[in-house]
Amino acid sequence: MQRIDNNTYIAHCQRFPADHSQEPVADGRVDACERLLIVLSSGLLIVGGPTTMDAVAQASVASLRILLEICHFGLVAYQIFGR
Numbered sequence: 001m002q003r004i005d006n007n008t009y010i011a012h013c014q015r016f017p018a019d020h021s022q023e024p025v026a027d028g029r030v031d032a033c034e035r036l037l038i039v040l041s042s043g044l045l046i047v048g049g050p051t052t053m054d055a056v057a058q059a060s061v062a063s064l065r066i067l068l069e070i071c072h073f074g075l076v077a078y079q080i081f082g083r
Helices: 006-015 028-047 047-081
Strands: none
Touching: 006 047
16 A cells, blocks of 8 residues: 655645635624525425425426427417518
């Protein structure tokens, strides 16, 4: 088994320094509020999962049907009026 050459690893890390240009959030409460909102919305999604997913699926199917009808009308208009 070969040993890892730490000098090579350190040189590699120094070539690609971490980007610390992002400023941290000034107020820690904002970050906590955002996390709490994410946790609560995730919980609601889990509790209402089947109903929510059914509603999303129905909306997706309805939008696809509308899109197909628009394409169908466009094809009929093209066939009637030609170029």
